[in-house]
Amino acid sequence: MALKGQSITILGAGIGGLTAAIALARRGARVSVIEQAPELTEVGAGLQITPNGTAVLAALGLGERVARIGVPLQAVELREHRGGRLVLRLDMTQAKHGNDNPYLLLHRADLVEMLAQAARRHGVALILGKKATGVAIGFDQATLPFEDGSQRDCRMLVGADGVHSLARQAVEGTRTARFTGQVAWRATVEARHVPIHDMPRVATVYMGPGRHLVTYPLREGRLINIVAVEERAKWVAEGWNHLDDPANLRRAFSSFPADVRRLLGLCENVHLWGLFAHPVATNWYRGTTAILGDAAHPTLPFLAQGANMAIEDAWVLAEELDRNDEAEKALAAYQKRRRARTRRIVRAATDNTRIYHMSSPLLRGPAHAAMRVAGMLTPAMMLRRYDWLYGHDVTRAC
Template sequence: MTLIGLDVLVLGGGVAGLATARALALRGARVRLLEQAGEIAEVGAGLQVSPNAGRVLKALGLGPDFAEVSDESRGVRMREAARGREVAFVPYAGRGRFANVHRADLIAVLERGAREAGVEITLGCRAAEVQPGGHVITEAGAVLDAGLVVGADGLHSVARAALLGPQAPEFTHQVAWRALVEAEATLPPEAQLFLAPGRHLVAYPLRGGRLVNIVACEEQAEWAEEGWQVPGDVEAFRAAFAGFGGPVPGWLARVKTVRRWGLFRHGVAARWHRERLVIVGDAAHPTLPYLAQGAAMGLEDAWVLAASLAEADGLEAGLAAFQAAREARCRRIVDAATANARNYHLPRGPKRWAAHLALGLASRFAPGVLPGRFDWLWGEDVTAG
């Protein structure tokens, strides 16, 4: 079907929403985007962008802009947390460009790209209800109509609720902390992963090495709030990871503010579309942050949705083709991220010792084995068709 002149309403101004808005607008759709915040901005946070996501940015015409704000990463150095001893190194060489980027910088690139493509962005407008047939009711009571509504409104998606009804998420008994600190010395262009029983910490440089992005996860019995904007207690953060060695104590000492969020499992949606409504990104397939693929899946969704609609004979056929093209891959990614959560937090004992020994041997004698386990993920190019 032709997208020229199709009225599209995108809910959400995050990575998935902005990318989807540009992808559809580039194919001729008239796109409006609603963002509940008063500005499209992000608090301090980093993202690891793998080649499968980078290929979408390039296909959207944003490759050079993304390259300017991101730093190439050469791999992941896995360390035993207590002493900082290296366990294994996972090299990225030969597998495309892996990049670290400040989330705010990526959002800025995507926002400019959406506006340049003609997307109309309305800030401070929250969708309170989505109704079948392309109707959206805002919190202010306005009724907006569109030929297609795209729910890119994240974990608490009103679009997903319209498709599937209310759903109670399941707490994973894991809590994540996020902080940014200034770098005292130049860090190598790689991620460092510190592993401990029941917890782990990931750190990597941003903005030319001037900043260190820290994401640390620990197991916890209870959690009352969901979301990653919850202010955290700096001293509690330091205490939770006080036993970590290597450069970690220096990073923790320089933390001034920290955010934390409980990790919940919503499950991949059983249905992604109905009656001029479709969901993308975290609204469709929320994932744990153990494979750095949340934003990547949103970018892939954006491209595949636009391509599926353009190639299909009618709107509903295009939406069905979109889910068919994406569902199995997204489920596999979500499952792999969940498996990583278990592997990162192995308890002390023979199983943990054996796992670390195997990682070390593979890293030393067959360095292509460890990154090769994820070639199915990083090597995908959804834009190739």
């Protein structure tokens, strides 16, 4: 089904849905995106878009725009929670993944706004304030009933409706998520309040027993993004918008270095959410409905790949729909190109928890010493560890 003139409906105007809208519209499809939120507002938080993600944005003609709103990452530093001693520094300017696109630190709201503007420029209809209450998949179309009593028949439907996806439910039934025993806080702090004058372009991970905290700069260093993860037995509902008392965050990280404590002292608006593990979807399509992004493969945030995978999915879906004559063939090819890679990424993100959170000092000491030595003796090898991830460019591979 070459895309020219084809009508496609996308459910969800998140990063995945908007990128898919641009990719499909650039190939000539007539695209509508339906979003429940009345406005495209975003949680004030940071996002890392890695070279595998910026490769797609560049191929969509958005390379310069995204570079303008992002901070290029220079280094990643892993530090001990007590005293902040350096364990490992990875100089990202030396990383050669076989993919020259930048590794950027972005504010989510800036990325969503840039994508929405690009979608509109390509003639995409963004329909806001319309909540689907289900997805019914028929032989050659899908139907979306809405909360306002209306409904829409879609010849082709892309479910980009996030972690609680109705489209995924319709494609392969309900799958239960497992609470991982971890919660995460996120906050941003204005850098002008912090006694750091020249904000380095570094992502720092402070690793403590059963907890870790990540900081990195946003918006040319005017904001500092904070993500803090703690292991705990208590269940917290999955979702992004639960406000928490900043005192709880400060208490959980009171043994961390003075700089970190000072930063946490400035947090006013703090979100807390529970981290859940979900299986990657087995089936990514049924009839003429496909799923992408968190709808297909929600992930833990420890490899910063949820949005990057959604961006990759968007490119591959548009490419396969454009090059195959039949929708069935196109969607099977899309699933084939995406499922194994996303499974590997989701697994790698889960494994990172163990590295960051070692509780026993008997294990933590030797493990940190080994990382320190490896970083000194074989820095290039440490950088190559993620070539499979960052070096992959879906716009060149097929």
